Amino acid sequence: MADEFAKGLAVFMGAGLAWLTLAGWYRTPSFEGSGIQLVAEAPEPSTIYGTIGIVLMDVMAWFAVIGALTFWVVIPLFEQARASSEERGS
Secondary structure (H helix, E strand, C coil), X not given: CHHHHHHHHHHHXXXXXXXXXXXXXHCCCCCCCCCCCCCCCCCCCXXXXXXXXXXXXXXXXXXXXXXXXHHHHHHHHHHHHHHHHHHHHC
């Protein structure tokens, strides 16, 4: 179980860092203003690289949440269900 926690933490931290970096680039209009930072609306991309960055930012946010929940909840539930089923079968 410790390795599932470590894998989930690595996915969460890696994807979260990628999201944080991309959100800093695309969703922060000004660091000097008192406006919303990191969660402001992303601008309309003018290049293909901007489009890739904005799409990747959203993918990393969902990957952080779903990936961590997979390793922290779903896999342990399947392992516990499998062990329970083997125990009842013996």
